[in-house]
Amino acid sequence: MAGGQERVLRRRIRSVNSTRKITKAMELIAAAQIPRALARIAANRPYRDAVRGIVGEAIEADRFSARRLVELPEQVETASVLVISGDRGLSGPYNNQNLRAGERLVADLRARGTRVRLAVAGKKAAPYYRFRGIDVERSFAGFVERPSYADAQTIARYLAAPFMEGEVDQVLLVSTRYHSAGRQAVEVRQLLPFVAEEAPAEAPAEGLSGYTEFEPEVAKLLVDLAPRAIESEVFSALLEGAAAFLTGQQRAMAAATENADELARTLTRKMNQARQDAITTEIMEIVGGAEALRSGK
Amino acid sequence: MATLRVEVLAPEAVLWRGTAHALVARSSEGDFTVMAGYAPTVGDVVSTVVRLEGTEEGEVRFAVHAGYFRVGPGEAEGETRATLLASVAERVDEIDVARAQSALERAQAALAAASSGDDPTAYVEATEAVARAELRLRAAAR
Numbered sequence: 379m380a381g382g383q384e385r386v387l388r389r390r391i392r393s394v395n396s397t398r399k400i401t402k403a404m405e406l407i408a409a410a411q412i413p414r415a416l417a418r419i420a421a422n423r424p425y426r427d428a429v430r431g432i433v434g435e436a437i438e439a440d441r442f443s444a445r446r447l448v449e450l451p452e453q454v455e456t457a458s459v460l461v462i463s464g465d466r467g468l469s470g471p472y473n474n475q476n477l478r479a480g481e482r483l484v485a486d487l488r489a490r491g492t493r494v495r496l497a498v499a500g501k502k503a504a505p506y507y508r509f510r511g512i513d514v515e516r517s518f519a520g521f522v523e524r525p526s527y528a529d530a531q532t533i534a535r536y537l538a539a540p541f542m543e544g545e546v547d548q549v550l551l552v553s554t555r556y557h558s559a560g561r562q563a564v565e566v567r568q569l570l571p572f573v574a575e576e577a578p579a580e581a582p583a584e585g586l587s588g589y590t591e592f593e594p595e596v597a598k599l600l601v602d603l604a605p606r607a608i609e610s611e612v613f614s615a616l617l618e619g620a621a622a623f624l625t626g627q628q629r630a631m632a633a634a635t636e637n638a639d640e641l642a643r644t645l646t647r648k649m650n651q652a653r654q655d656a657i658t659t660e661i662m663e664i665v666g667g668a669e670a671l672r673s674g675k
Numbered sequence: 676m677a678t679l680r681v682e683v684l685a686p687e688a689v690l691w692r693g694t695a696h697a698l699v700a701r702s703s704e705g706d707f708t709v710m711a712g713y714a715p716t717v718g719d720v721v722s723t724v725v726r727l728e729g730t731e732e733g734e735v736r737f738a739v740h741a742g743y744f745r746v747g748p749g750e751a752e753g754e755t756r757a758t759l760l761a762s763v764a765e766r767v768d769e770i771d772v773a774r775a776q777s778a779l780e781r782a783q784a785a786l787a788a789a790s791s792g793d794d795p796t797a798y799v800e801a802t803e804a805v806a807r808a809e810l811r812l813r814a815a816a817r
Contacts, residue, residue: 418687425684428758432717432745527686527762535796590747593704593718602719603743606762613686 384656387649391642398638404468405631408624411523412559415621419556422617429610433572433603436596443597446544447604448571454547456493458537459483462553462615463500464623465522470633472554472562472626473502476619479564480552484512495546499533499616523620530613537612538605541570549608553615554622562622567615569608572600677711680749681727682758683737690737690764696729698757700744709746711755716746722806724767724814725759736767738814740807763807770815779808 437448461480463473480496480503487494496512498504501519508514516536521529540546549570554562567573592599681698683691698709701723709716720742727735742761749756782804789798 421688422686424682424689425686425760428682428684428745428760429743431758432743432760435717435745530686531762532796590715590717593702593707593716599717599719606743609762610686 384649384652387645387652391645391649394638394642394645398635398642401631401634401638405628405635408628408631412621412624412628415617415624416556419614419617419621422614426610426614429607433600433607435590436592436600436603437572439590439592440596443595444600446571447600450568450571451547454487454490454492456495456546457487457548457550458495458497458540458546459487459550459552460497460499460533460537460612461503462522462551462619463498463503464619465501465519466627467502468630469623469627470630472623473500473506475564476500476552476554477503477506479566481507481510481512483550483552483566492548495540497533497536499619522616523623525613525616525620527609527613530609530616534605534609534612537569538608542601542604551611551615553619556618556621556625559625562625567611569611570604572604572607677753677755678749678751679709679711679713680754680756681730682756683725683727683764684758684760685764686762690766691727691735693730695727695735697727698744698759699726699728700739700759702744709744709755709757711753713746713755713757715748717743718745719743720759720761722810724810725764736814737761737764738767738770738811739764740803740810765811767814770811772812772815775808775811775815779805779812782808 437444441448459480461476463476463480467473480498484494484496495515496507497516497518498507498514499518500522501517504514504517504519518529518533537549541549548568551567551569553565553567555565556562678694679696679698681691681693681695682689696710700707700709700720702718703721704718707718720739722740725737725739727737737759739759739761740763742759742764744760745758747756748754782801785797786801786805789801792798
């Protein structure tokens with residue numbers, strides 16, 4: 379009987395070790411992909427900042443003619459919300475943080491009497507909301523870890539068109555900002571109407587915007603620019619989300635690998651003990667048997 | 676000395692950065708040339724070939740598929756800064772003609788399929804793809 383326990387433990391150790399191999403591999407793969415994800419963020423930054431700069435300058439110059447693009451109506455009838463999360467799990471809290479923030483946002487909007495049109499990016503999102511009885515109007519998936527600009531364009535077209543046609547009053551984005559390897563935070567941003575942001579550091583000094591010329595005039599330019607600005611914002615958010623996802627995955631898998639190590643160690647100790655027990659019992663039986671034979675003589 | 680610093684930016688990369696004598700492009704209002712000292716301007720760029728003249732490499736040309744430009748004073752005294760933004764842009768001397776040709780054929784096939792279907796998005800995308808491929812070929816042919 380004692381040998382049976384040893385065998386059971388040996389089998390468990392083997393299974394823990396093979397799990398460990400998988401988690402270790404996932405950790406290494408995620409770690410290897412992080413630099414590329416970060417490089418893409420860095421390469422995108424000048425473009426993103428320049429788009430923001432142009433939008434900012436145009437708004438500064440003429441708030442009135444493009445009012446609908448820069449001012450939120452008092453009562454928001456309908457809002458579009460895009461939640462970016464991951465295609466896969468095993469990435470620590472990354473998916474849930476985004477999804478939960480999105481859920482809270484939807485609840486808030488509804489409490490204020492706003493109709494919500496929810497769109498999601500990432501395979502994990504649609505089932506999450508469906509399970510909670512929140513309708514998902516559109517789900518984009520399959521590219522979240524390596525987004526291309528065309529993916530962002532598809533999403534942006536879906537978000538911007540109803541706003542431009544006046545069906546939607548507000549467009550909101552829920553995603554994770556990648557601040558650094560140690561800090562990523564979920565953020566809710568308003569994409570439309572445009573929010574006048576603090577100008578990027580490289581923008582020309584104040585006072586010069588007074589005589590900037592616009593070709594064509596601001597109102598027309600902004601109408602044209604809005605969908606492209608959304609593309610740019612969605613693309614940046616997708617890139618940062620991908621980096622945050624990979625970082626989350628690496629961290630989660632590193633923890634899982636460590637746990638597997640710990641478990642294997644404990645199990646090995648138990649197994650050795652069981653084997654020792656078995657040997658001791660066996661010796662006791664032999665000695666006992668020999669003793670019985672002798673006294674029986 | 677008056678200099679013109681130019682940046683050509685795409686979503687995934689800084690395509691070009693340096694000084695040039697002039698930037699020649701076309702906006703929805705017509706052709707324009709930006710030189711050092713140009714007035715601060717923000718505007719659009721239609722699908723066209725953008726030329727940078729008098730750079731260190733000589734003339735550099737880009738096939739730009741609609742974008743925006745911004746001209747303003749640079750950091751240094753007397754410097755003018757021009758930024759060109761395009762969601763799709765490529766250097767003309769890097770265009771692969773054979774690839775552009777096959778892309779055009781594919782785009783035309785997609786357009787034909789889309790015009791008989793009833794998906795407006797597919798139709799718009801196909802139209803844009805055809806325009807991109809044609810511009811590429813036109814730019815490379817010159």
